[in-house]
Each structure stands twice: as C-alpha cells, then as structure tokens.
Amino acid sequence: MEHGNTAGLRVIDCILHAHDRSLMLLACVVCAIGIYASFAVGRHAARASGKAKVYWGVVNVVASGCTAWATHFIVLLAFEPEMPAAFEPYLTATSLACAIVGIGAGVTVSIAGAQRSRQFLAGLIIGTGVAALHYIGQSAYLVQGSVSWDVELVVSSIAVSLPLFGLAMLAIANRDRRIRKLAAPLMLLAIALLHFCGMAAMTLRYDPTFVFPADAVSPKTVTPVVAGVSIALIVLAVLGWRFDLAAKARIRQDRRRLRDLADVALEGLLITQSDVIITSNSSVERLSGFGQDELTGTHISALLPHIDLAGLPEKEERETELVGATGQRIPVRVLRSQVPLGYKLQTVIAVRDQRERLRTEAKMRALAFNDSLTGLPNRASFYELLTQQTALPANTAKPFAVVMVDLDRFKQVNDTFGHPTGDDVLVRIAERLRAIARADDVVARLGGDEFAVMQRGADAQAACGLCVSIVDACNRETFIVGGQSIHLGASVGFALYPEDGHVPAELLRNADLALYAAKADGKGVHRRYESALNDKTQERQTLEAGLRRALTDGQLELHYQPLVDARTGRIASAEALVRWRHPDRGLVSPAEFIGIAEESGIIIPLGDWVLRTACAQAATWPAHIGVAVNLSPVQFRDKGLASSVRSALQDAALAPQRLELEITEGVLLIDEARTLQTLDELRAMHVRISMDDFGTGYSSLSYIRKFPFDKIKIDRSFVRNIPEDAESVAIVRAIITMTACLGLPTTMEGVETADQFRFAVAEGCSAIQGYFVSRPLPASKFQALLEHDSLIGSLKPENDGRLLTADGRANGQTAR
Numbered sequence: 001m002e003h004g005n006t007a008g009l010r011v012i013d014c015i016l017h018a019h020d021r022s023l024m025l026l027a028c029v030v031c032a033i034g035i036y037a038s039f040a041v042g043r044h045a046a047r048a049s050g051k052a053k054v055y056w057g058v059v060n061v062v063a064s065g066c067t068a069w070a071t072h073f074i075v076l077l078a079f080e081p082e083m084p085a086a087f088e089p090y091l092t093a094t095s096l097a098c099a100i101v102g103i104g105a106g107v108t109v110s111i112a113g114a115q116r117s118r119q120f121l122a123g124l125i126i127g128t129g130v131a132a133l134h135y136i137g138q139s140a141y142l143v144q145g146s147v148s149w150d151v152e153l154v155v156s157s158i159a160v161s162l163p164l165f166g167l168a169m170l171a172i173a174n175r176d177r178r179i180r181k182l183a184a185p186l187m188l189l190a191i192a193l194l195h196f197c198g199m200a201a202m203t204l205r206y207d208p209t210f211v212f213p214a215d216a217v218s219p220k221t222v223t224p225v226v227a228g229v230s231i232a233l234i235v236l237a238v239l240g241w242r243f244d245l246a247a248k249a250r251i252r253q254d255r256r257r258l259r260d261l262a263d264v265a266l267e268g269l270l271i272t273q274s275d276v277i278i279t280s281n282s283s284v285e286r287l288s289g290f291g292q293d294e295l296t297g298t299h300i301s302a303l304l305p306h307i308d309l310a311g312l313p314e315k316e317e318r319e320t321e322l323v324g325a326t327g328q329r330i331p332v333r334v335l336r337s338q339v340p341l342g343y344k345l346q347t348v349i350a351v352r353d354q355r356e357r358l359r360t361e362a363k364m365r366a367l368a369f370n371d372s373l374t375g376l377p378n379r380a381s382f383y384e385l386l387t388q389q390t391a392l393p394a395n396t397a398k399p400f401a402v403v404m405v406d407l408d409r410f411k412q413v414n415d416t417f418g419h420p421t422g423d424d425v426l427v428r429i430a431e432r433l434r435a436i437a438r439a440d441d442v443v444a445r446l447g448g449d450e451f452a453v454m455q456r457g458a459d460a461q462a463a464c465g466l467c468v469s470i471v472d473a474c475n476r477e478t479f480i481v482g483g484q485s486i487h488l489g490a491s492v493g494f495a496l497y498p499e500d501g502h503v504p505a506e507l508l509r510n511a512d513l514a515l516y517a518a519k520a521d522g523k524g525v526h527r528r529y530e531s532a533l534n535d536k537t538q539e540r541q542t543l544e545a546g547l548r549r550a551l552t553d554g555q556l557e558l559h560y561q562p563l564v565d566a567r568t569g570r571i572a573s574a575e576a577l578v579r580w581r582h583p584d585r586g587l588v589s590p591a592e593f594i595g596i597a598e599e600s601g602i603i604i605p606l607g608d609w610v611l612r613t614a615c616a617q618a619a620t621w622p623a624h625i626g627v628a629v630n631l632s633p634v635q636f637r638d639k640g641l642a643s644s645v646r647s648a649l650q651d652a653a654l655a656p657q658r659l660e661l662e663i664t665e666g667v668l669l670i671d672e673a674r675t676l677q678t679l680d681e682l683r684a685m686h687v688r689i690s691m692d693d694f695g696t697g698y699s700s701l702s703y704i705r706k707f708p709f710d711k712i713k714i715d716r717s718f719v720r721n722i723p724e725d726a727e728s729v730a731i732v733r734a735i736i737t738m739t740a741c742l743g744l745p746t747t748m749e750g751v752e753t754a755d756q757f758r759f760a761v762a763e764g765c766s767a768i769q770g771y772f773v774s775r776p777l778p779a780s781k782f783q784a785l786l787e788h789d790s791l792i793g794s795l796k797p798e799n800d801g802r803l804l805t806a807d808g809r810a811n812g813q814t815a816r
Ligand code: C2E
Pocket: 561, 576, 577, 578, 589, 590, 591, 594, 607, 610, 630, 631, 632, 662, 692, 693, 716, 749, 750, 751, 752, 769, 770, 771, 772, 776
C-alpha cells in the first residue's frame, strides 16, 4: 500500500514536473492525428477488396505502430532528466518493430473471427507489442549516469494495461456504437499508463564517469526522424480523410440513385440499417401516409409491428400488416434482401400492397362459393363451413345439425315447364328456406334441387322441428307458375354433430343417407340418420354387385303373365316380367331390384337381355300371341334403344307387330324431342307402344294426345277398389270412355276378382290382366297354358294352386 501510494505520487510528479509541456502537447497532437490516420486507412482497407485491401491493411498496421512509436518518442524527448541523454539506435529500431509486429499480429487475430475471447486475445497481443515498444524504447534511452528500475511498478503497469487493451478490442468489436466509442479512451489510458509508469519506474543517478557508447545517437539526431514520421502520419491522415470523403459521397450518390430508381417502382422500398429506416421511396409514403422525413430514423417495427424482419429469410415473401399514419392496418407482403450499397451491405425491405389482390380474391371466392342462381352458399362453401365448425377445439365446438332437403317432384316441373320455370321455383324455395331458418343458420344449395341447412346449436328435437317446418312449407304451398299451379314436396334427412359424424364428409354422407331413407319411406317426410341406414347402404351395394353377377351368370329369368281378350276370353298376349333367381334368397321380385338397376345403369344390359329373351320366347308361340316388354325411362335416355329393339326382333325373327313396349309417364318426362323421336322410330318399325300404369302420374291426359300410343293400361291402384269404391269406379269409367273416344284400346290390370273381371268386360275394356286370370308363369308353364287355352274355354285350377279362370266368360258376359 505504502509502496503503491508513493509509486502513484511518483507517476503524477513525473508527468507534471519532469516533462516539457509544449512537447507533451505535440505528442498528444501527433497521437491524435496518427490514430485518425490509422482509423481512416483502416476504414479504407475495409471498403477495399483484393490486393488493395491487403496493401491498405499493412499501411494501417504500420501507421498504428508508427503512431505509438512517435508518440512514445516525443514524450521521451519531452522528458527532462537534467543530465545529458542519448538513444541506443538498435534498440530504438527494435522498439518500433515491436510495435508494428504486435499491432499487426493483434489485428490479424482480431479479423480472423468474431468471438469475444479472440478479440480480447487480440487486445493482449497488441498490448504486448505496445508494452514492448515502451520498455525496449525506454531501455534504449541512455543518460549520463546509472539507471535503476522499480520492477514492481513495471510489472504492475503491464499487468493493468494489458487487460485494458483487451477491453479496448472488445469495445471495437461491439455492435453498440456507444460502446465502440469507449475503445479509443481505453486504448489511450492503457498507453498512458504504460508510458508514465515506465518513466516513473526509472531512477536516474548522475555519474560523470559514464561514457556513452560510440554508436549512441543524441536526441538532436532522433528529433528529425520522429518529426519525419509524424509528418508522414499527417500526410496519411489527409489521405485517409480524402478517402472517407469520397466514400461518403459515393454512398450519398448511390442512395440518391437507388431512391430515384425506387420511386419508379410500384412497390414500397425501405432501406434500413440496424432496423432503423434510412430512406424509403414514394410508394411507401403513399401507402403509409407518412412523409419521407417522418419515416427516416424511425424503427421499422413502428411500420411493420407484426413481423421479425431479422428472422425473415432473404428472398422469402411474408404476409403481414403495415400500420399507416392514421393507424390503419394495410395487408402487405414483405420481402427482405441484402443489397450492397456504397461499400456496405444494406437491408432493403420491399413492401407490396395486397389490398387490391385480396379484394379480387374475395370477389372470386364469392363467385366460386356462391350459387349464382339463388345467391346461397354452394356445396364447396358449405363444405368449407362444416370444415371450420368441425375443426374447432373441443371446448369451443358447438353441436349442430346438417339438414338435407330434396324436392320431390322438381324434375317433373323442370321437364314439363322448362328450365326458366324450374329456376324460378328454386329461387322461391331458397327464399322459403331462408325464412324458415334462423339468422345464424346457414342455408346452402348443394346443386340441382338439393338444399342443405346447417342449424347451429341444434339437438335432435330442434332439428326435427326445422325438418317439419321445411316439409310443411314445401308440401303446403303451391307455386303458381305461368298460370299453372305446381305442387311440390320435399324429403328431408338430417345428421347431428358430433353424434352422427365428426368430419364434414361423414356428416354430409349420413345426412344424405337419412334423406334417402326419407324418400324411400314415402316422399314428404323427414328422417334422422341412424347406423342401420349404413347397413342398408351396404345391403344396396351388395345387391348391386349381385345383380351384375346375375346378369353374367344367367340368374335372371322371365315370367309371362297372360292378357286375355275381353271379348273372346282367350289369351291375346303375355307381359314379360323379369325375376332374379338368387342363389341364396330364391326368387327375387323386380320391385326389389329394378330401382337399383336403374340407378346403377345395369338396367341397360338388363333391359336388352329382357327384350331379346322375350322376343326369342315369343317367336316359339303361335303367331297370334303377342308379347309385352316393360321399358324403363333410363333405357330411353340411352341412344341405342331403337337399334337394340330392332336387333332383338331380327335375331328372334319375330314380327314387330307382335312386340308391345310398355312405357310409363316417366319416359315422357325426359326430353320431349328426343323421346318423341325414339317413339317415332319404334313405331316406324311397327312395334306397338302402350302406356303403363295410366292414371298414377302427372297430367296424364295431355300426354295421350301428344304421343302416339297404341294402348292404355289402367293402373292397378284404381282397379283394386272396384266395385266398392264409387270414386274408383267413376275414374276408371272416365278413363275408358275417354280413351275410347281417342280410339285407343284399354287394358285393365290387377284384376283379382270375378266382380272386377265382370266390370272390365261391362265397361268395354279390350284386354284383362290379373291374378284372376293368371299369375305370371315361368315360360314352360305359359307355353302349356297356351296349348290348353287353344283347347278349352272353361275354368281350370292349375297344378301349383294358381287359377287360370275363364270365370267371367263362364258367367256368360262374353260368348265364345
Ligand atoms: P308392372 O309393369 O305394372 O307389372 C305388373 C305387376 O303387377 C307385376 O309385378 C305383376 O306380377 C303384378 N300383378 C299382376 N296381376 C296382379 C294382380 O291381380 N294383383 C296384384 N296385386 N298384382 C298383380 P312384378 O312382376 O312384381 O313387377 C313389378 C314391376 O316391375 C312391374 O310393374 C314393372 O314396372 C317392373 N318390371 C318387371 N319386369 C320388368 C322388366 O323386364 N323391365 C322393366 N323395366 N321393368 C320390369
């Protein structure tokens, strides 16, 4: 402690009293100029590239070393030892070399990496060089006497100053500008410490007997050398200053050029440095509403608060929001890139306004997601909505119902009154559904005449309530279109989320299954999905696959039901009715599979098979016996029908007059022009056409006029209640009278009793078909019946218990 204090005093005393003041001032000036020159040249080296970089780097190191050396020597010269002094030339030169090598080594270590430990080490190396400069330089200082050293002070000066050099290098490498500014004072402090401690540690004792070595150089000789080095440093400083000015001018010019260029760009461009806006183009001004002055110097996060630009990979666009002058949020896309500007890499942020694009997209989406006829969401957007609802996290998810609505007679309306009328009806149905649904429910048109409602927060009861309202609304109300009143109906099915399905596809499918079931139950009802429906679908699929196999494996057969002439009581023809001899289930009725065959398209090959088989069979019968074949509307949609009939007739060599095709009104509802053309083609072949199931359909009377039928078959449903039901009696009478007026023969089908048989005969029907006459029979049995029929005309029980009766005839209504 004692020693430390005296040492400290000695140092201060040394500075204040032992030195020439004006030379000390000069030392300061030279040091400052030297440091400026070193830095300026260093900056120039940093900006340069290739050989120039190495060259100016070396100049920088030499300049730094010379600065330290010159400063040191000027201060040494300022020292007034009050006795003659001289310099040992080799050691003096060595001290300069030490400074240059030390600084050069330190800088090399420093620029090879950015780690802190490396920077500190670089500081230590530079410090070692400078310390060597000082102490070797000092030992080159000779006086007329003896020199003794306070070793402790020397060691501690080195021990304290070296870490200071380390800290100074750490400061230089720091990102923060304020910390960087600490580097020079730290360095200066370390140098001053070394120098003055060194001086104070030296005790000189005058000894007149001391003789300077022969090669000792007097201060008078050293002074011009030091002055020369100092002047060189000044020249270098001026050069460095010019370099700096030129560089700044170039940056300014580059910036101006970039801004000019940027102003032409539609995109907003921001140039930033350490996330602070340096400049921006006019697009940014227009976009944000901020002026150029306001933008410059602002932190980028004020403009783009939601994005971490530093973390944004280069050349990768991101969507974010720009906050404008009035706080408005503007959707933008940003792109960050590093662009060399002047000598530096600068961050350029491109900002693209997304408002127009988003507007267009929204418009496109509205178009794509809305049904243009009704304005309701379409299938895609309904699906999207369900996706959103089902994707909600469990704690926010709410139950809802998916209700599917299908109009029952829409197709007929469309086909009968034309598409404009159909569209009109759809628009009005949409309005009604909207009126029934609550405001937060979603009504969508899934396509055709299919609508769906998403009922929010619904349980089974609420969904049933909605379904009843929908069915009611569609059933109760009639539409008046073009003076005609149209009575529609609706079938409705629904599925509940989450009980009946967790994902949109499942919910839609299950609601669809429920709708299907509702239709099957009789139209105008509603059903909820149940897992049994799934089983039914499975069953359907099995049936469909089985049916395909039936066709190829020959499991199908035709039965023939005779039609008797009402006047003669003798068999005039037979209706071919298809049967499926199922390997497990036995004989399957067409009622069970014709529907599926129609929906799956199997009806086309199946119908063809029936035609060929029936024609071939009929060709074996007596020539006066005709055959009737049922045609499905689906077969009429197929272009090949006429040619298929022609080839069946040709292959069987059957006279076309013996073939009768039974069609239902469904056929006439398809496409009038096409159907008419096919019918004409068939009639041109002399095939006869009869209207089946007459009276059940839709505005039947208008059709009989329009289409050239050969015969009308009165539907079973009217015959069933004859003769008890007065209304049925009246209807059948009216039909027979009317068709008679048109000159058309009538068949009464489904005749089961003698009373019905008598009624048919009395009313003037031409043909009678029904269990009372005979059930449909296998081909062989029908063949046998034909032979039998040609022999007798009396009542005969059949082997299998069915009756072939001529009972009506036996009652004497018609004579033989
Ligand atoms: P449909 O054309 O009306 O055929 C008459 C149906 O009534 C037949 O039923 C027949 O067995 C039944 N029937 C006949 N007399 C009586 C009776 O006195 N009382 C009662 N209650 N029913 C009687 P089936 O054979 O089950 O055929 C049902 C329907 O399947 C047919 O109705 C027809 O629409 C369709 N079908 C049958 N075979 C074919 C075919 O080869 N092609 C097409 N496209 N459809 C067929």
